[in-house]
Amino acid sequence: MSTGSPVGSHRVVSPAGALPQAADRLDPDPRIADDEVRIRVERLNLDAASYRQLHTAHGGDGDAIRADVRDIIERRGKMHNPVTGSGGMLIGTVDAVGPRSPLGLKVGQKVATLVSLTLTPLHIDDRLEQWDGRSEQVPTSGHAILFARSIAAVLPDDLPEHLALAVLDVCGAPALVRRVVARRADPATVAVIGAAGKSGSLSLAAARDAGAATVVAVVRDEIEDARLRWAHLADDIVIADATDPLRLARKVDKALDGRGADVTVVCVDVPGCEHGAILSTATGGTIIFFSMATSFSAAALGAEGLAADVEMLIGNGYVPGHAEYALDLIRGNAHLKDLFIDRVGEES
Template sequence: MVEYGAGTGVGLHRVLEPAGVLPQAALRLDTDPRIRPDEVRVRVERLNLDAASYRQLRTAHGGDPGAIRAEVLRIVAERGKMHNPVTGSGGMLVGVVDEAGPDSPLGLKEGDRVATLVSLTLTPLALTDGLARWDGRSEQVPAEGHAILFARSIAAVLPADLPVPLALSVMDVCGAPALTRRVVAARESAPVVAVLGAAGKSGSLSLAAARRAGASRVIGLVPTAEEQERLAASGLADAVVRADARDPVAVAAAIGEPADVTVVCVDVPGCEHGAILATAPGGTVVFFSMATSFSAAALGAEGLAADVTMLIGNGYVPGHAERALELLRSEPAVRALFTARAGADSAQ
């Protein structure tokens, strides 16, 4: 039984098993609603499952909404968090602060509507409504329950000028454009940037961030003719090409002259080798997908004798939420892609 004394900033006191690991690696977390002095309890309104996790759940259950809903409920009930055991990923949530401990450094107060900017794989979570309002057909999940934030958690108060589903969609992937901006800006000369999965949420934001950071040319790679047409019409990329990101030779051929920076925003496994093959010697590959295999990337680069730097986007760069929201507000093409994908602008 966990003792309810003073908390630890990283949440060790919430780990039920196995002992000694951090909450993200834990098999099960303690979801007791009583908070320690440095914790915050959030009343859950909506979950946002990460794209790789939702795709896996949908595929595994043949798109059956009831089965998808039941699987999410089972995972949360068993683990005390939303931690997909197949993809290892979770998502994030929106809710209202119920109570903030006096020693919490997060700057939140009761009544704040917030988005958590840390993964659901490490966030204690209890659901109380059986997800009755979720049709199982979207990554965004209306929900009731509570979640616990630690001193080392991250959360942002939702902006008043954007619909909640739209803001949540942006904040879910806000680390991607922030890291893309950092990598592009650090290059000695203006780089060519290729984004795989460029018509998606993180992909479209990364295109806009790369251009603003000084890229000489941005290339968007998409899998279908429909996405190619939509992205080309947006003007976010200088060139839009089509290939299956899981086909290394097709990816390299579509990109053409290798890129200096390649950003992977594809939510399916098996895209590592194509990204490496499409990147110039001395270039950088940013893997911003929970479907990425570290071993496939590392061994693939070795096998190709590829002199590239490979980065795994960890979802956090200081100021990432504010910058992503600013991109959404100031780039009509980005907002149009987001709303076309999720219809978020019309929902509150």
């Protein structure tokens, strides 16, 4: 191939004129353009919302989940769940680098892609036979293509690969939380909804790191409550159903002495959490939506209908320096690291 489009539009099979993320199908031809990079894929990490949808749709049947994911990749030339609209990311080894690639990668480097699988040309050659369909992390063999405007991080030597993959999958969350909390004039109160998950626990640590006055973790049950109390990542922990807006708001208000949070972070991988987040946020506060299960129309219209003067941000997964910051949080907090190991150890 000659030099391609830096955003990968030359890889779009259909529809004509679409960018890779919005495309129905991509071309994962292993021959690279002058500004592309080919990765030998070793493991995929499905995003939480996508895996939950697949697990629910197939009643937890691992064989059926595996068959569905394999069909999506083979049919679309990428891992782009048509129900959730989300994908995940991957790790692998740099296999070939075009002479005009600006990514600075070298053949033989082990890397994690920091762009979504929904826009990454992907081919698998093992029919996912190494995966039992029962975890978000998918060992596999194949290749993927990075464009000139893609992002990738060289995997660190001091962390296990499956742990680094889990951290890098959600590294945009803590970086944006740090930015939003740190820019407020006074120390902020922060509520993280879905705090026991990967992005949630990192967001708790980032809020603390940014100087939050109070950090409240919202979890779904006693098991998650016990896990976070052991990790000491929050000042208070609230057990609440994030899809029950009135009860959620009452519990968050109580934890914050009668007022909503200055910053509310939504990391729940199920739909229907928008209104509860709005009601849990103080006037003039900020809501950061990180979940791919979020309905942004429900959030916008709900805030309007509730006459809520709140700023709402979409966590787009990219903040400059986000990968190293997330890894440094893990390195610097033994409890957070153990929490991640406990979670991904079952998925490795």
